[in-house]
Amino acid sequence: MKEKAFVLATDLDGTLVGDNTALHTLLSYYEESSLDIAIIYITGRHLASSLSLITEENLPQPDILITDVGTAIYTSLSLTEEALWTEKMQSDWYPQKIIRIAENFPLLKRQVLPTDNRISYTVLQNEEVVREFKQALCEENIPHKLIFSSNRDVDILPPNSGKGEALLYVLQNYFHKEVQVLVAGDSGNDVEMLSLGYPSVIVGNAQQELIDMTSHPLLYRASKHFAGGIHEAWLHFFNKNSTSANVACNKETARL
Structure with missing residues (x-):
């Protein structure tokens, strides 16, 4: 995955999933684009429930699956459990x-x-x-x-877990440092990952705790709901008028 240029790191229920038309439009956009995109699903569901939803909604197989609110990480298409992360969680x-x-x-x-x-x-x-x-x-x-x-x-x-900690771990260990990331969420357990300083989107149908969330320079509040909000934010951050250099520069500024 080190060679991937872009990452979509998204919650499932209420974020990527919830509007079939918007989901189809977003996935079609990715399929038709020439962008080299890795997909990370970050969900509160456990493994079996996550896989069931992926099948039911006909979602693309993820490059990485983070389950149980960031307490378990599965990598590669075979979804192998990340042993070092599991060991950390048990401490x-x-x-x-x-x-x-x-x-x-x-x-x-x-x-x-x-x-x-x-x-x-x-x-x-x-x-x-x-x-x-x-x-x-x-x-x-x-x-x-x-x-x-x-x-x-x-x-x-566990004290060192959560969606934000898990996402940061996989970005640091499985992707090169220049990779362009969009993080997407809709509820309170997404706050940490939306606060990492990467380009992030709160979808239009978000729960109140995200509406009240403190903003940062790379936090985008979409007007569209579910996958439509992700699509809206992707175009905002990564369309042909936005250079990777500008996004990377803004990301570093947000962390200062």
Whole structure:
């Protein structure tokens, strides 16, 4: 993948997926272009669920698949698990302790997942419960990262994980430093990856937490929804009137 000139790093549900017409238009644009594009899917879904969605929506096979809110990385067309990342995720990770503490908060409904890469709950519009739960984890000195998104989803992750950390890891290890990147998302668990300083897009149908997100020079707020917003941002950053040199220069400026 070192030879790829461009990367689309996108969330799936609510971002790439959600409008079949817009998705078809975006994929047709990529197929007809001469751009050498790598695709990274970054999702809150677990592996089996991600693969099911890729099949159902007839999505292109990704070059890299990042699942479980950035706690697992799969590389190559055979989707081999990235062993060094998995080892990093298992360090300072105590899922059973997290589950035990969560039992004191009956409004948190645990999601059934095939692995304990992350521990996830749903809660109905109750931020106070989420704050109390996080405080309890901190009082017990349990290393973690808690992400509350869509006013409903509570994900507790290993401390050095998340979509942003995972994306940065694969960009640094699998692509050359001049590669041009577009990051796309729609909800709170996308904030970290949208804040890395790369050209990024918040699609038009985004959740409120992204509408309220602090802007940066390379953050584009699309008017179109789902894949249409990605297409809109791609043309904004990478059309024939925008040179790679300008984008690279702006990217460095955004990081200063």
